[in-house]
Amino acid sequence: MEERGGYGQFCPVSMASEILCSRWTTLVLRELLCGTTRFNDLRRGVPRMSPALLSKRLKELERAGVVLATPNANGVTEYHLSRAGEDLRPIVMGIGAWGQRWVESQLSLRNLDPSLLMWDMRRHLNPEPLPPRRCTIQFVYPELPQAKQNYWLVINGSEVDLCGFDPGFDVDLLVTSSLKSMTAIWMGLSVVRREVEAGQLEFDGDPNIASAMQQWLGLSPFAREPRRVA
Template structure:
């Protein structure tokens, strides 16, 4: 593979940007925080990236120790990409970047793509202190969060596998306000902006 481009600066921020500063790299990390993904799944959830660029970024990330590629056992027999422990360490970086970028959202533009699970990381901050699986329903779709997750996936697209500890229903405006820290989850529940169902510990705590 060609050598990685570098800022050639003896600075930890510059060194970090040598690894993750290319376009699409951090968004690939965002998608892989959901767990192992096939190339086709990544391409579908990264609208605007070309196949050549995605393949190149994945090779770079594997070389730099952020991701690993493995083959699923039969009958799947497909290759998946997943984060290494070093790649997972970028979670707080993405959360901090998302917090900083909330002010840039404004109104959704006609050209803006959206996936329901892109709201997972901001909402995860609102669930800090809780532990369990939380299913979230927006008009744009469903996703589920692993609050207090250890080494496993941080979130997943679609309904939760099995019975979640809580189910939350809200609109995007409320979800965005929660991600910005303008509203706490308990206040949103109290004000009727978030509907909570379920009998798990998280559901009971939010309704208390």
């Protein structure tokens, strides 16, 4: 059973920690700060978090005045940050920047998660370098179990969809990579050219889309943080 006892201190750090420092809470806030509003989409950003615990954390944040839960025009509940929640943006992003600067990179690359990687890539992808038509880019991670090897990004103008099953469109570019290499590129720890030269990344399809991958991939919002040595 999870312990939720308070710290019993009047210090604002203590009081804030009682709200923000329970397991998964900062990751739920990360998803909300990235613009995710629906329960099922929040789950895609924290795929290892149980639905019951996600629901519990959202209710806790709602009680704390950090999250507002309101039905949309279709009656589906959406979650939005309140003014207090939005005020957490520099704090949560600061934690991510600190992690990028000071957490040893090889330690980060042990925590590989294809679902989170592809979901992050989907929401940060830059469609400008791509052709002005629907583009389908398939990613294959051969070392993963069959059910988790394939992902499809479907880009149509400014809309980007992520599919875990074949959407039925012609594939413009097939990207075959190790999960570690693609995660390293996404996090700014490597670049496309280096992984291609190392034989860890291969393309099959439109050469123009392939050559522009470093530009359309978008990268993690923390990728440009300079690395430090702890």
